Amino acid sequence: MNIAEELLNGNRFALSKAITAIENEHENATEIMKTLYPHTGHAYVLGVTGPPGAGKSTLTDKLAKEYRQRGKTVGIIAIDPSSPFSGGAILGDRIRMNSLTLDEGVFIRSMGTRGSLGGLSHKTADAVKAMDAFGVDVIFVETVGVGQSEVDIVKAADTTMVVLIPGMGDDIQAIKAGILEIGDIFTINKADHDGADKLMTELNMMLDLDGVMKDWRPPILKAVANQNQGITEIVDTFKKHHDYIEGNGQLTVRRTERTKNEMLDLLDGRIGSYIRRRIVENGKLDEYVEAIKARKTDPYSVVGEVMESMLK
Template sequence: MDIVPGILKGDKRSIARLITLIENQADEARDLLKQLYKFTGNAITLGITGPPGAGKSSIVNFLAKKFRENNKKVGVIAIDPTSPFSGGALLGDRIRMQDLTLDDGIYIRSMGSRGALGGLSRASYDAVKVLDAAGMDYIIIETVGVGQSEVDIIKLADIVALVLIPGMGDEVQAIKAGVMEIADIFVVNKSDMDGADRLITEIQMNLDLNQDKNKVKPPILKTVGTTGEGIADLYKTIIDVQKQLQDSGMLTNKRKTRINQELQELIREIHLKQIISSFETQIRIFTEKALNKEIDLYSAAVYILENAKL
């Protein structure tokens, strides 16, 4: 089956082939994505982020099942080198998540993060488009939960759920303000542990201090990822938030902002490649000069950019 028609029919093998081409930066991937682009924009993207050990994979597992119970097709992208898909999680999590792959209405893919800071890779942006074109109703993106990926998730997700666990206490104060601001829903997982109510109070206090007073306060929910307790409420809240975003026009605004940001990033990425390719010889020469302390790196970079055809 040809890749594009296969993807439009929801064929898992075709989806996997294109995402692999994307990850390998194959030339043909760009043309295939171009053909698929007009079929995107229908899926709701849901970002699940939070610190390592918060139980994100368990929540994703139960949430995906809940979407399927409601006849929704689900794509899952795990951007986490320690996720069950790459073998880094507990065996129980890995087995539970792999059970989902037997369902024709679910597609799961593990993808690497970019660099040590865990920022989202270009491939993850394009993988979301592939799953969208394949007819997924919801695409769940689980991030590594450290560094840049927590903030980057807003560039991919319509709705962001931040998962926290008891025992963090004052650590909530240390969470990047940007992450607190982008969360549409707060999830206190492992809520059967001591300190769950205290954590909820910490979150509420943090929001009172830092959130825009004109914004609606995000809901704070309790879950137990090991048993699925609270997942039904989380599912209902996601649907409610989705409706609010759609009715208020905020969903369209979010997507417009994301498209603008991605376009700017692509321009920078393409332009940088063009400059480096055009000035390969000069870069080698200036590398030697910098090594011999004949020029500093900043001056070398300025020279190259000033002579580039901008």
């Protein structure tokens, strides 16, 4: 049996190997995904994002336990772009989530970025599919929400929770730009610290301004993750959002959009690397660059020529 078949038979080690193949862009990865694909589409994917240290991993750990109590199996994919080496934060996450690692109904995986964020969103999406095919009911994707790449990663989620903490001061202004649009649910964690109510007021104002035209006004919840406070409310709110987007057809729209984008990205990548390989192999690239440098031609004309000759 190959890795994909073993995974489908419920072999945890095979799931682990499949995700490693995805992460390393191993040559088997595409074949694995082809075999797994028909078995995907059943898991519900939850994105958890927010600044470093907000308590995302602690929350995820507690939320996972709550789902286990409700009879669901759970997958967790933790991504930390701020730590290019597979040490620090990722090890921290493992330890923090240690209490879960003995539970057969939970599968935890950290994915390093190895210094580059490029390709991480599709790798994350494929890792989600691998867990989905394995039969996990709920999948968490934890990512540090700072830039566009993290926003792309979160697009793999059906429902996204943004985690904020009191005392961020003006930071909220900086954070607000990208993060306000992606949050279906906001959680103010570390509500045991001063300033939770102030942040709640600020956030409410921003969401009211932002949400005039929207029919789902993102709820703002409070939590103290390390004391297990606010956890059941978050799970209930996830359920509410799930029911809401399932009921009005948005879930189908989101997933259709995702499939479309995934296919186009895959196509872009393949065509791009094919053309790259061709013009590098035949030595044309250097020729073109020299001609462009000498102003005998320009990049726009060259791209047109290359496209034309390839498509013949």
